[in-house]
Amino acid sequence: MSKFNQLISSFTIVLFLICSSIKETKADNSSHQSVVDSTMIRTIYDQALVNGEAYDNLRVLCKSVGHRLSGSPAADKAVVWGEQVLKKMGLDTVYLQEIKVPHWDRGNLEQAWINSGKPRELRIATLGGSVASKGKITAGVIEVQSLEEVKNLDPQKVKGKFVFYNRPMDARKISTFDAYGGCVDQRYWGAVEAAAAGAIGVFVRSMTTLESDHFPHTGSMGYSDTVTKIPAVALATEDANYIHDQLLKNPSITLSMNINPTWNPDKKSYNVIGELRGSEFPDKIMVVGGHLDSWDLGEGAHDDGAGIVHSMEALRLLKAAGYRPRHTIRVVLFMNEENGNMGGKSYASIAHDLREDHVVAIESDRGGFTPRGFSLVGNETQLKMIQSFRELLEPYGLHFFEFGYGGVDIGPLAQPLNKIDADLMLLGLVPDSQRYFDFHHTADDVFENVNKRELELGCASMASMLYLLDKTLHPIK
Numbered sequence: 001m002s003k004f005n006q007l008i009s010s011f012t013i014v015l016f017l018i019c020s021s022i023k024e025t026k027a028d029n030s031s032h033q034s035v036v037d038s039t040m041i042r043t044i045y046d047q048a049l050v051n052g053e054a055y056d057n058l059r060v061l062c063k064s065v066g067h068r069l070s071g072s073p074a075a076d077k078a079v080v081w082g083e084q085v086l087k088k089m090g091l092d093t094v095y096l097q098e099i100k101v102p103h104w105d106r107g108n109l110e111q112a113w114i115n116s117g118k119p120r121e122l123r124i125a126t127l128g129g130s131v132a133s134k135g136k137i138t139a140g141v142i143e144v145q146s147l148e149e150v151k152n153l154d155p156q157k158v159k160g161k162f163v164f165y166n167r168p169m170d171a172r173k174i175s176t177f178d179a180y181g182g183c184v185d186q187r188y189w190g191a192v193e194a195a196a197a198g199a200i201g202v203f204v205r206s207m208t209t210l211e212s213d214h215f216p217h218t219g220s221m222g223y224s225d226t227v228t229k230i231p232a233v234a235l236a237t238e239d240a241n242y243i244h245d246q247l248l249k250n251p252s253i254t255l256s257m258n259i260n261p262t263w264n265p266d267k268k269s270y271n272v273i274g275e276l277r278g279s280e281f282p283d284k285i286m287v288v289g290g291h292l293d294s295w296d297l298g299e300g301a302h303d304d305g306a307g308i309v310h311s312m313e314a315l316r317l318l319k320a321a322g323y324r325p326r327h328t329i330r331v332v333l334f335m336n337e338e339n340g341n342m343g344g345k346s347y348a349s350i351a352h353d354l355r356e357d358h359v360v361a362i363e364s365d366r367g368g369f370t371p372r373g374f375s376l377v378g379n380e381t382q383l384k385m386i387q388s389f390r391e392l393l394e395p396y397g398l399h400f401f402e403f404g405y406g407g408v409d410i411g412p413l414a415q416p417l418n419k420i421d422a423d424l425m426l427l428g429l430v431p432d433s434q435r436y437f438d439f440h441h442t443a444d445d446v447f448e449n450v451n452k453r454e455l456e457l458g459c460a461s462m463a464s465m466l467y468l469l470d471k472t473l474h475p476i477k
């Protein structure tokens with residue numbers, strides 16, 4: 001602990017002791033609590049912004065481990081890295097939770113061309129989970145805007161061709177996650193619908209708000225057992241626009257595709273877990289986490305290196321501020337969010353078998369941008385509770401406290417089978433979303449595109465929310 005840390009911690013403790021010794025009326029008590037809380041939150045932010053370790057942790061994760069798709073050697077390396085960092089933090093417990101993960105590999109061929117005159121190479125990324133094209137395949141192309149449109153096409157027109165899904169993300173939506181949600185069905189189900197109509201492969205416009213982007217954006221896709229599995233790739237939006245323009249001039253142009261991904265047997269992997277044990281309710285657990293795996297392009301810096309270092313740093317900040325939690329606070333670095341969610345599912349199922357009592361789960365998986373607030377999966381009382389924190393958190397730029405989404409990894413905890421505590425609340429950190437889909441699932445999701453200050457504010461937001469929930473839940477009667 002540095003001199004600065006010691007000073008701040010001692011100040012917090014002295015303030016607490018002074019305040020504790022005063023006999024108060026109820027009104028005095030609540031104003032005293034709010035002084036204690038605002039002092040603690042100030043301490044947390046000071047620690048994050050002056051002595052933060054998240055940015056350096058992210059640098060090592062991005063530069064020494066790199067991208068880390070489930071089942072890859074880099075994913076194994078990320079597990080070792082995560083365990084080491086948590087151990088250095090001096091938590092009460094650090095352990096690995098064994099899970100099984102799917103193992104898909106992109107392969108070394110990722111080529112596509114538009115053949116109008118001299119063939120021109122297209123910038124593509126094979127979609128996660130796609131089958132191989134088994135050599136170079138060439139065919140005509142039908143451009144569509146939706147799955148629905150494919151359903152209504154004359155199968156004779158689609159048979160033996162590529163389907164090109166070209167509906168952009170809706171620019172009018174202020175939350176880019178809403179725009180993504182309104183568009184991603186083309187990527188996920190595009191191959192199923194196209195195969196049902198007799199197509200031999202699929203090109204999908206990348207899921208990004210950038211109108212003109214030269215990076216293709218990968219992501220997961222699904223198949224159905226009832227139709228042929230056909231290969232599918234994402235196109236950089238610049239190339240999607242180019243194909244669109246060429247098709248207007250000549251509808252009979254052809255495209256070619258040559259990709260060789262492979263599906264391999266499932267592999268052993270791990271969730272990485274660390275705990276600060278609760279002083280009053282050690283059996284009541286508050287989880288904070290993100291996902292350790294990433295797509296196999298770029299460095300998984302925003303998605304979800306940021307969430308990983310946010311979550312680890314949140315525990316470190318509480319410790320550095322001299323705060324001893326009443327509930328057990330557990331950080332979980334989930335494996336396999338991107339293509340299977342086996343980390344989240346296995347964690348919930350083990351928690352269920354062990355009859356663990358989870359009261360809160362907070363996830364950060366929306367990038368390392370300036371935090372704006374939290375979204376909640378819970379009830380009205382819980383919403384009122386987090387909205388009551390607004391006064392304390394607004395000075396730090398946090399104003400959004402609404403019902404919304406928690407996170408993919410923590411989602412299974414709330415499924416009926418696993419729901420042990422009916423009062424479990426799920427929270428998602430909500431950063432500014434405007435630039436997230438500039439980088440999402442691309443080779444450009446690298447450390448250099450994460451801003452240090454914005455990242456640190458996210459860490460302090462997570463720590464402050466944990467602190468306030470820990471203080472507020474299960475009040476002493």
Ligand SMILES: [Zn+2]
Nearest residue numbers: 291303304365
């Ligand atoms: Zn993610």
